[in-house]
Amino acid sequence: MEKESARNQTLEQLHERRKQVVRLHKKAIKIVELSGLTYPTVRATIDLFEEGGWAAIRPARRGRPKGDGRALSAVQEETIQRIIIDKRPEQLKMDFFLWSRAAVGQLIEQEYGIKLPVRSIGKYLARWGFTPQKPIKRAYEQNPQAVQAWLQGEYPGIEQRAKREGAEIHWGDETALTNTDARGRSFAPAGKTPVALTVGSTRQKLSMIATVTNQGKTRWMIIEESFDADKFCEFLQALIKDAGKKVFLILDNLRVHHSKVVKAWVAERKEQIELFYLLSYSPQLNPEERLNADLKQEMSKRVPVRTKAKLRQAASEHMTMLEQTPERVIGYFQDRHVKYAA
Incomplete structure (x- = not known):
């Protein structure tokens, strides 16, 4: 009979063979011929059994113990x-x-x-659960202390006032739309980079201002001309008319948001709208940025x-679809950076 190497068997198979060896040994039968195992394997099994009984013949896990031979200790890894x-x-x-x-x-x-070596470092990172990810861009000029003050003091104050006055909080922002904006990835055979056709000299551009609320509302206006104070006031007029209640609008610090024309327009309608500014x-920190990303991705x-x-x-x-699916807009507020506004 052709002999089998114990190395080619699973631990469970090896365990069963060892038990077979012990049973044959007890009956004084020629084990090597009947079991198909090599003599060293048979002899070792019998010795293990005679020394420690049935429990001793269960094979141990092969290879080095987990973590054995690593260059970094557990403390160093942590x-x-x-x-x-x-x-x-x-x-x-x-x-x-x-x-x-x-x-x-x-x-x-x-x-x-x-x-x-770089390969070993990659294995450590994979073992730790670290993956390569696209980082969130954050300006060097951002003040972490001011961010905490906004999150823990300023915004909660705006929220409390809105509740007292029955106002609706909107988050607003502008974005540019072009027909040459290429994003995302396209599947293709390995080694054959896909080609995306561009529109060449027929570049077209629009502007859009939009707001979102944590109740899933979105209001928007597409602008073909340049975005200026007059266009902004036009949008604000439509916003307060549609809301039917006072609007607290939180914006970034774009120059047009602070213009004299806008401040004067808002001052005349302070019972209908107030403007607040992010850091x-x-x-x-602005949930409306997620809408802009959603639109451009689409x-x-x-x-x-x-x-x-x-x-x-x-x-x-796309914007009409968002108006009709408030749950998608509510989803923007689940991002960990803006969940404070949810």
Whole structure:
């Protein structure tokens, strides 16, 4: 009979064979011929049984123990993970903008004098559950203390006033729409980069101002001319007429929002509308930014249009759909950066 190597069997198969060896041994039968195992395997099994009984013949897990042979200790791994989460490379005076494998390798060498190949660093990151992700852009000028003051003091105050006065809180922003905006990815065979046709010299551009509420309302206006104070006031007039109640509108610090024309217009209608302003360099705090991203993502999926009329039609179709699906707009407020406004 051809002998079988125990290395080619699963642990359960090996366990069953070992039990078979012991039973045959007890009956004084020629084991090697009947079991098909090699003599060393048979002898070792019998020795294990005679020393420790049935429990002793259960095979142990193959290979090195988990974590054995790693260059970093468990404590060192935890420390490196915490640094990556809490710090940016430049804060540690490293010549990296983001945490790449090379940056993590330099960090490990800097902290513990251990030099690891890039492949090993990738395995550590995967084991820790770290994945490559597109970072959120945040301006250097942003003041973290001011952000906390907004989140913990200013906005809760606006919210309380809105409840007392029966006002509706809207978040507003402007965005530009072009027929040359290409985003996203397209599947194609490996090594064959897909081609996206552009519209060349027929570039068309529109502007849009829109607001959202945490109740799922969205109000919008598409502008073909340049966006100025008069157009902004026109939109505000439509907004308060549609709301049917006082509007608290939170905006960024675009110059037109602070213009004399706008301030005078709002002052004459202070019983109908009030304007509030987000911190400078803090677009991530504005839920309406998610609507802009949603719109542009949808526009990029379509075949590029060649006329301004078709660009306007495509944008209007998507915005009309958002008006009719408030649950999608409510979903914008589930983003962790704007959940405070939900």
